[in-house]
Amino acid sequence: MSFTFNTTKSIVNEPNSSSELAHYCHTLNITKVLLVTDPGIVKLDLHQKMLASLQASSISYELFSEVEVDPPIAVIEHALSFAKQHKIDGVVGLGGGSSLDTAKLIAALAYSSQTLDEVFGIDKLLHKRLPLIQIPTTAGTGSEVTPISIVTTGEAMKMGIVSSVLLPDIALLDASLTLKLPPHITAATGIDAMVHAIEAFTSNIKKNPYSDMLAIEALKLMSKNIQQAVHQGSDLQARANMMLGATMAGQAFANAPVAGVHALAYPLGGHYHIPHGLSNSLVLPHVLRFNAPAAAPLYAELADTIIPNTTSTLTTAEEKTTAFIQYLEDLINNLKLPNRLASVDIPQSALPMLAKDALKQERLLVNNPRPMNEADILAIYQAAF
Numbered sequence: 001m002s003f004t005f006n007t008t009k010s011i012v013n014e015p016n017s018s019s020e021l022a023h024y025c026h027t028l029n030i031t032k033v034l035l036v037t038d039p040g041i042v043k044l045d046l047h048q049k050m051l052a053s054l055q056a057s058s059i060s061y062e063l064f065s066e067v068e069v070d071p072p073i074a075v076i077e078h079a080l081s082f083a084k085q086h087k088i089d090g091v092v093g094l095g096g097g098s099s100l101d102t103a104k105l106i107a108a109l110a111y112s113s114q115t116l117d118e119v120f121g122i123d124k125l126l127h128k129r130l131p132l133i134q135i136p137t138t139a140g141t142g143s144e145v146t147p148i149s150i151v152t153t154g155e156a157m158k159m160g161i162v163s164s165v166l167l168p169d170i171a172l173l174d175a176s177l178t179l180k181l182p183p184h185i186t187a188a189t190g191i192d193a194m195v196h197a198i199e200a201f202t203s204n205i206k207k208n209p210y211s212d213m214l215a216i217e218a219l220k221l222m223s224k225n226i227q228q229a230v231h232q233g234s235d236l237q238a239r240a241n242m243m244l245g246a247t248m249a250g251q252a253f254a255n256a257p258v259a260g261v262h263a264l265a266y267p268l269g270g271h272y273h274i275p276h277g278l279s280n281s282l283v284l285p286h287v288l289r290f291n292a293p294a295a296a297p298l299y300a301e302l303a304d305t306i307i308p309n310t311t312s313t314l315t316t317a318e319e320k321t322t323a324f325i326q327y328l329e330d331l332i333n334n335l336k337l338p339n340r341l342a343s344v345d346i347p348q349s350a351l352p353m354l355a356k357d358a359l360k361q362e363r364l365l366v367n368n369p370r371p372m373n374e375a376d377i378l379a380i381y382q383a384a385f
């Protein structure tokens with residue numbers, strides 16, 4: 001079997017590691033760093049221990065805290081001109097996927113001859129980037145270990161920039177930063193991360209032994225800890241397990257890409273501003289049910305991994321798949337996430353338009369274990385309605 005596996009060079013998994021930010025900047029020879037984050041993080045003062053670390057060192061810094069959720073092109077352009085103006089030589093992303101994705105593009109394009117317009121798609125970045133440290137505050141997109149940045153283009157479209165240039169130098173996993181993450185965001189981002197593991201494990205083309213190993217371990221960690229992290233948010237151990245699981249899932253799908261669930265989720269986010277994790281959660285059971293005829297043996301393996309007590313009495317892959325999907329539906333209910341498209345105010349009349357849009361996500365649909373056409377996608381949306 002031929003495959004390539006790339007990941008972030010250094011992963012530091014340690015609560016409070018972000019208090020040592022200056023040390024990690026020194027290891028990358030950064031002298032003036034740009035800290036990239038969003039207003040929600042600043043309001044919670046989550047950036048203060050990083051600033052304190054920099055202030056106690058010889059490293060100077062600038063703060064860009066205007067990242068918007070699902071960052072649009074205008075925000076990236078604004079961040080790029082801010083970075084150029086301040087002559088920085090390193091970038092730190094602090095936040096959820098939106099801040100980390102913005103930080104990646106600043107590191108790649110701040111002093112590049114290429115413009116943002118020129119780099120959408122796969123492997124378009126031609127130059128090296130600035131040193132880059134990523135500190136996630138959700139568990140999460142896995143952006144700290146993926147070669148991907150997602151930008152909102154126009155009203156309803158999201159487009160990806162995919163290049164190994166975007167893989168950060170260091171991921172600092174400091175779970176203490178997630179202690180105040182509200183239950184609904186913990187739930188939605190946690191389900192997103194679990195979907196990364198599930199879709200990597202069934203990825204049609206690039207599935208490989210490393211991605212499988214990471215997806216399994218990620219699902220074990222997250223299925224054991226997501227309820228505690230949502231309902232008892234101050235439990236640092238549960239938070240740390242969720243963060244490590246999300247990063248492992250990120251490593252898996254960075255190399256064995258996501259598929260149908262994400263393809264059907266993106267139009268919901270684009271047209272109705274539904275958060276990424278919740279969009280995934282809304283379509284998850286229905287996409288898995290559609291995929292089951294092709295993917296049952298793999299879903300059965302995942303079921304054996306996370307609900308062994310249930311599957312020990314079951315014999316066929318189909319029965320185990322049904323139990324796996326039921327487990328996920330129960331989990332979504334337990335986490336109090338909405339579970340119908342209707343309950344997030346999507347009108348039934350919009351489903352054909354959403355199906356047309358999902359079909360455009362060819363980059364993702366090629367990875368789905370069962371081919372999907374427009375009629376299939378519409379039927380899945382109807383089942384989710």
Ligand SMILES: NC(=O)c1ccc[n+]([C@@H]2O[C@H](COP(=O)([O-])OP(=O)(O)OC[C@H]3O[C@@H](n4cnc5c(N)ncnc54)[C@H](O)[C@@H]3O)[C@@H](O)[C@H]2O)c1
Pocket residue numbers: 038039040041044068069070071095096097098099101137138140141142143146147148149150158177178179180181182185189276277
């Ligand atoms: N690069 C990738 O590989 C990749 C993968 C999947 C998704 N994405 C992108 O990531 C983005 C979504 O990221 P996300 O779901 O992590 O959320 P996010 O970055 O959009 O943040 C959502 C909200 O949560 C708040 N928040 C974040 N951390 C917090 C904390 N610790 N405590 C309290 N509030 C906190 C933020 O202030 C923000 O208001 C989307 O743009 C999506 O397209 C990227």
Ligand SMILES: [Fe+2]
Pocket residue numbers: 141192193196262276280
């Ligand atoms: Fe995702």
